[in-house]
Amino acid sequence: MNVKAIMLAGIAVIVAAPAFAHHSFAMFDRTKVVNITGTVVEYEWTNPHVWIHISAPDDAGAMRQWGFEMQAIAQDYAAGWRADSVKPGDKISVEYHPLKDGARGGQLMSADLAGGQHLGPPGNPRLITPEDRAKADATQQRRPAQ
Numbered sequence: 001m002n003v004k005a006i007m008l009a010g011i012a013v014i015v016a017a018p019a020f021a022h023h024s025f026a027m028f029d030r031t032k033v034v035n036i037t038g039t040v041v042e043y044e045w046t047n048p049h050v051w052i053h054i055s056a057p058d059d060a061g062a063m064r065q066w067g068f069e070m071q072a073i074a075q076d077y078a079a080g081w082r083a084d085s086v087k088p089g090d091k092i093s094v095e096y097h098p099l100k101d102g103a104r105g106g107q108l109m110s111a112d113l114a115g116g117q118h119l120g121p122p123g124n125p126r127l128i129t130p131e132d133r134a135k136a137d138a139t140q141q142r143r144p145a146q
Contacts, residue, residue, distance in 0.1 A: 018064060028107040029095040037093040045083040050076050052108060054092060067105035068096055080119045084086050 038056025050070040058064045070076050086092060091114040096106035110120035 027100055029100045030097050030107075032098055033095055033109065034098050034106065035093060035095050036066065037091070038066065039060075040086045040088050040090045042085045042088060045073065047073050050081065052086065052092070052094070052111070054094065064104055068092075068094055068108035069105070070108045072090065085119065086111075086113060097100055 036054070036056050038054035040052060041055050042051075042053040044051040051074060052068045052070065054066050054068070055063055056066055070081070072080075093112040094108055095110045096108050098106040110118060112118050114137075
């Protein structure tokens with residue numbers, strides 16, 4: 001193999017990588033907002049997206065599991081979420097965009113936790129402690145200008 005072929009292959013991988021890095025949120029009906037209250041079954045603080053699974057009644061009153069996709073850890077952290085924000089057994093009320101196919105779940109928009117804390121989208125968190133805000137501001141100031 002020559003150097004030119006290796007360079008072209010490398011460039012092709014770099015250019016194509018963003019296409020594989022993220023999926024669409026087109027499966028959610030962003031024209032609707034639904035609320036549901038239930039009990040946390042599992043909280044996945046992972047990238048590429050954080051997930052909360054809750055147990056809540058369906059329209060017929062039967063207990064079912066629901067899955068709510070969130071943003072990446074960095075975005076959820078900016079909105080006030082932490083790895084220990086919720087744990088199995090916690091009561092939670094979730095506001096979400098439902099799945100278009102009618103499956104149980106959707107894109108989490110905000111949540112009210114058992115302790116009264118409201119966690120919303122990164123651009124509009126209602127409850128971030130002054131300490132967390134100071135840390136975020138300090139981190140932002142240390143970043144080089146782009």
